[in-house]
Amino acid sequence: MHKCFIEMMSRNVIPTACHIQGFLFSERHRAVFAMRYIDKCWEIHRAFCRQNTRPPFEPTMKMRQFLWMLNDFKLLGKQLTASRLVEILFKDGPSLHDSSSSNLEQELVFLEFVEALLHCALVYVTSDTIKEQVDGDNQKRRNFRTEGFSEGTTNETFYMQYSLSQVLRPCEDRGQSLQEFLMDELEAQTGKDKEFDWWMYQVQIFFTNNLFPAYQHEKVLKAKIKENRIQNAELAELRRRKDEEIAKLIAEREAEDAKKQKEAAEEVSLESKSTVFKELEEPGVQLAPPPKEEASAVPAPAVTKVPTGTKRRRK
Template sequence: MYPKENQAEEKKQVEFAVLRNITELRRIYSFYSSLGCDHSLDNTFLMTKLHFWRFLKDCKFHHHNITLADMDRILSANSDIPVEEIHSPFRTILLRTFLNYLLRLAYHIYHKDFQSRSPSLFLCFTKLMTENIHPNACQVKGTLFSEQQRTLYSMNYIDKCWEIYIAYCTPNVAPPNELTMKMRHFLWMLRDFRMINKELTATKFVAVIAEDNPFIHDGVDSNLELELVFLEFFEALLCFAVSYVPDQINKSCLHAQYDDLFGNKIGSIQMVMSQSIHNRSPSVVTSHESDVVTFSNTKSSSSKLGFFPDMRLRKSEPKIKKSLSDDKCSKMNFKPSGKGLAFLSQNEKNEKPKNDQKEKLNTWVNNMYVFFVNTLFQAYKHEELLKEKVKENRLQDAAIAQQKKMESEELEARLNILREEEAKKQDTEMDIPVIKEPGDALSSALTQSPPKEDTAMSQASKSTPSKKKRK
């Protein structure tokens, strides 16, 4: 975009600016790429698009009248990125790509402020570092990466949620016509799932999404035409899960987990987590030796996290059939083991802050389970079954209509043939001449002779009186 005579100077000055900030940029890259990951042996991680979106939101790039979806389209222009991966959260970003993205976004955000000055790209990048990155980087906001333990647990639902996100995206009007989701479509999706109720109202829906975006709601009006990337979609679902599940449902879910010994619950979760894509999210592993459900990150195997905190199922112990009220005397506590975090019953010797923290984590885990597995995923499955049934019914109706059309055409063809034959018969009857036979001629002559005799007799009777007069 720069004239050729200015490109060399622009490039040199921006290289100097990047080198002056390279230490901090490396630290930022390493920090965000490690979010939601276990510790690595060499402490190296690859940043994904999900991490990059979080960095952009933390540094308030989207406060410059440009959405994250717009940034994706800017960064994918003149590149080899396929259209279906423009908004993919699993695409990896190298450090040099990360630096390149910052330069391009700096130009698109601030180039109007330095149109008359040179070198302008250097000035754009410097202003981006000063106003956006320096004051805000590494201060993680949002719900997905707020806490390591909750992040690892939330990652188990990410692949199924990505499938739902893609299913309800629509092609963008502007080129390259990639699939995107608007806030309006997100709200319609929840309405179709029958999840908009007194716990999750449309007003709360707007408030959650507008919490970190000043262009969605200004206090009076709401703009539901803004596009949402998958990070915003998934973090909104995590927020909804906290307030959507009433306390009564949460308690009943806890009782069911104790009474059923995790049988149905773990089976359903394993079905959901078996859809995880390799090298994308933590995978669920069931240990047959200790019957402890754990999940580990694919990037590292140094540590594993128990699936349900405060809970443990052991072969040596009898089946537990107690409710939470009956289990006051024995609190559940973490105890590390070789294959994961085991959950053993102990006396009330732990401190109250630890118990409160575990209780909160336990409640949060069950809220996540009830919202995602029992509500969202089931509603999505039901909608997909309805869509398949509608398609089948439409195909059947089309086949029946086609068959009726063929039958009506065949019947019409037969009627046309009969009509043509009837018309031919009528034409032949009109064309045949009427020929009298000899017998008929004789009978007609005989029938006509008596009148002749009558005339002769009448003539004879007339002649007799005339003869008498003559005499």
């Protein structure tokens, strides 16, 4: 045990001690900005975790489940493909991935989950995506000017409506716009870091406009599916009870019909018997005499008469 512990410390712990690794905490400003989304990411991570089959049986997420999650969110596409996502997942663990196979059964801890999402943001959000986002925001502002004021909508009403559509935006949740956040974070720097600004726009658009709304839609969809299952189970139970009642009524009806048929048959039998009795009781109706026994054909024995004038001769 002593030798194994020393080997582990010398090989894995001491060489990486005091060296920050990973994408999230590599730079302070990136970590500060990303921490604004950490609570919602934790909620998503917990929602898609599954119970581990091995002790201590804690909820865990595998790389395969992470891929399925983004596929359910409809975030896999032309830019963020499945193969590109696999490369992101195995970026920090090249020994687990080669050109021929990938072990997607590896566990993703929460820190790896967040870093994978940040990498996905950089791939998913391109310059064209940001341009579309800017055009969409400008269109919303123009619609507000042309429709909002014509309908008597105040600035406060519009802000409430716009906040509802952007409820997952962390900066607005804290009463701080993205521009104000950028100014506060960049004051300590000597110059404007364009790369950092670009990274923030990519992360902010991916999380607030794509990931979080997709998760919210999936959450509502699952709740609706659960509700439908409960309703279907209730309807199935009602149908079962109705079928039982119908079967019971049919059985009662058949028993009643059989009883009526039996009573009708008995009634017909009694009527036929009573008819016969009435015919027998009517006058002039006599029973036929029983047949006479035929006379015996044997003749009676003949009797010989002795003549009266003849005397018996004496000896």
